Amino acid sequence: MIAYLINLATLVCINAILAITLNFIMGYAGIFSLAHAVFFGVGAYVAAFMALQWTDSLLFQLVAAMLLAGLLSAALALPALRVRGDYFVAASLGFQVLATTVFSEWKSVTGGIGGLVGIPPASIAGHAITDPVEFFGLAAVALALVVVLTTAIVRSSFGRSLKAIRDSESAALAFGKNVALIKTLSVFYSTAMCAVAGVLYADYLSFINVESFTIDASTLFMAMVIVGGIGTVWGPIVGAVLLTLLPAALTYLPFLPRTEIGSVQQMIYGLAMVLLMIFKPDGLMGAKQGEA
Amino acid sequence: MLQMSKAPALPATLLEIVNLTKSFEGVKAVDDVSLHLREGIITTLVGPNGAGKTTLFNLITGHLRPTAGDIRWQGDSVVGTAPWKIAQLGVARTFQDLRLFSHMTVFENVLTVMENSAWFWQSEAGSVTERRRRVHEILDATGLVHKAEVRANDLAYAERKFLSLARIMATKAKMWLLDEPASGLDPGSYERFVTLLRNEVRRGITICIIEHNLEIVVSISDRISFLDQGRLLADGEPDEILSNPELSSIYFGERNP
Numbered sequence: 001m002i003a004y005l006i007n008l009a010t011l012v013c014i015n016a017i018l019a020i021t022l023n024f025i026m027g028y029a030g031i032f033s034l035a036h037a038v039f040f041g042v043g044a045y046v047a048a049f050m051a052l053q054w055t056d057s058l059l060f061q062l063v064a065a066m067l068l069a070g071l072l073s074a075a076l077a078l079p080a081l082r083v084r085g086d087y088f089v090a091a092s093l094g095f096q097v098l099a100t101t102v103f104s105e106w107k108s109v110t111g112g113i114g115g116l117v118g119i120p121p122a123s124i125a126g127h128a129i130t131d132p133v134e135f136f137g138l139a140a141v142a143l144a145l146v147v148v149l150t151t152a153i154v155r156s157s158f159g160r161s162l163k164a165i166r167d168s169e170s171a172a173l174a175f176g177k178n179v180a181l182i183k184t185l186s187v188f189y190s191t192a193m194c195a196v197a198g199v200l201y202a203d204y205l206s207f208i209n210v211e212s213f214t215i216d217a218s219t220l221f222m223a224m225v226i227v228g229g230i231g232t233v234w235g236p237i238v239g240a241v242l243l244t245l246l247p248a249a250l251t252y253l254p255f256l257p258r259t260e261i262g263s264v265q266q267m268i269y270g271l272a273m274v275l276l277m278i279f280k281p282d283g284l285m286g287a288k289q290g291e292a
Numbered sequence: 293m294l295q296m297s298k299a300p301a302l303p304a305t306l307l308e309i310v311n312l313t314k315s316f317e318g319v320k321a322v323d324d325v326s327l328h329l330r331e332g333i334i335t336t337l338v339g340p341n342g343a344g345k346t347t348l349f350n351l352i353t354g355h356l357r358p359t360a361g362d363i364r365w366q367g368d369s370v371v372g373t374a375p376w377k378i379a380q381l382g383v384a385r386t387f388q389d390l391r392l393f394s395h396m397t398v399f400e401n402v403l404t405v406m407e408n409s410a411w412f413w414q415s416e417a418g419s420v421t422e423r424r425r426r427v428h429e430i431l432d433a434t435g436l437v438h439k440a441e442v443r444a445n446d447l448a449y450a451e452r453k454f455l456s457l458a459r460i461m462a463t464k465a466k467m468w469l470l471d472e473p474a475s476g477l478d479p480g481s482y483e484r485f486v487t488l489l490r491n492e493v494r495r496g497i498t499i500c501i502i503e504h505n506l507e508i509v510v511s512i513s514d515r516i517s518f519l520d521q522g523r524l525l526a527d528g529e530p531d532e533i534l535s536n537p538e539l540s541s542i543y544f545g546e547r548n549p
Contacts, residue, residue: 160407
């Protein structure tokens with residue numbers, strides 16, 4: 001039972017990092033990306049590939065994954081600089097579909113549909129992290145760092161510039177803000193940190209395949225952010241906890257046949273989203289509307 | 293030349309507009325306009341709706357690119373320069389529809405304007421303490437101190453107008469372009485608004501205003517430029533422009549076909 005809970009807690013940490021990094025561009029830069037799972041996948045595949053071919057050093061894996069994801073973020077930044085809102089969502093969706101295809105077809109690197117198996121555990125300074133409790137500790141530290149760093153950025157002048165751009169791009173330009181550079185940097189940060197979650201995920205499960213990095217995953221991450229509250233500090237964490245634990249909790253309902261859990265989950269997600277948008281459109285942690 | 297003899301020497305030109313034209317699909321919104329915006333005074337752009345006043349602002353700030361002509365800031369052409377660079381040169385503006393940073397607090401709205409670096413440090417804006425003190429001063433001057441932590445969205449109309457002004461006060465710009473900043477203000481707020489502007493001009497700020505209300509135009513302008521259908525019809529001292537019967541008939545819509 002303890003092992004099961006540790007497992008869930010580790011996955012919550014990884015999902016929380018994903019939700020926080022997505023919230024960073026959704027809530028503060030106004031960039032609604034349906035391609036977050038791509039960078040999660042890039043992180044995971046880089047870690048897995050490196051672990052299988054070259055090194056189990058967590059540090060090297062993290063650096064390589066963050067850099068590659070950051071570079072690939074140009075694929076997100078370029079359309080984000082040209083189009084906003086609905087148009088950008090469509091562009092990111094296209095990127096997600098494209099990436100899913102690459103993940104499932106580039107067999108020599110990603111292992112194709114079957115994925116990569118037997119990923120050796122990561123090591124820090126020569127010490128292999130095989131104990132699940134240790135790994136949970138690692139994931140928790142990573143989450144804490146991402147929370148602290150992201151909160152610091154949001155509260156800095158850079159965070160204010162981002163919010164200003166989100167609220168009125170033309171006014172931000174008129175007040176001397178280099179909108180293109182600020183957006184590009186924000187997407188770079190978000191995707192690089194997202195890749196950290198991917199590295200942890202691959203090293204933790206020791207098995208990855210494309211299923212975890214599809215549009216379904218991107219939608220789930222977006223749901224975490226929206227349920228918790230876009231543009232809030234704690235919202236994405238609350239959303240990640242709820243949406244990670246919900247499937248687990250559902251398995252404990254005695255009257256649910258195991259084979260039906262998947263569809264019941266979908267119905268509960270859907271219903272929760274509709275109810276939330278009706279009663280608490282800003283998310284669970286969202287500010288109260290109309291407070292003076 | 294007659295008017296030159298009675299007027300004192302004009303202040304130096306800060307921004308020069310040279311034969312500027314902007315066409316939208318063949319319609320000339322700004323048509324061959326040449327204009328000097330002079331240092332340390334308030335120049336008012338007047339003219340009926342569709343005269344091209346806001347388009348002129350958008351051209352100056354780089355939000356639009358001219359079809360022909362030139363815009364010179366302190367002698368150097370700024371045509372084709374990105375809006376944020378023009379802003380950093382020293383031209384700031386307000387918008388007719390305000391475009392406040394609506395989900396940020398009043399305090400943040402003013403603070404962020406001082407922070408022009410795209411990176412994580414603000415070498416030019418002074419320390420955080422200095423910045424906060426300056427924001428406080430500006431909010432004090434605009435009567436928004438007690439609203440500092442309120443989101444811009446939740447402000448009353450007049451307060452929003454003053455926030456728009458507070459934001460521009462936070463810039464280091466030498467020239468302010470104000471697009472109908474006083475429209476809809478009650479008389480009390482209006483008094484405070486005019487006093488504020490006069491103080492800023494005394495401090496050396498050059499202001500160009502788009503304004504419809506003639507009472508306001510009279511009380512505030514040092515010079516008036518009259519535009520109609522994209523063309524500059526007249527440019528001079530307020531008395532001279534406002535006493536011209538031809539211009540007032542255009543202004544009040546009694547145009548002959």
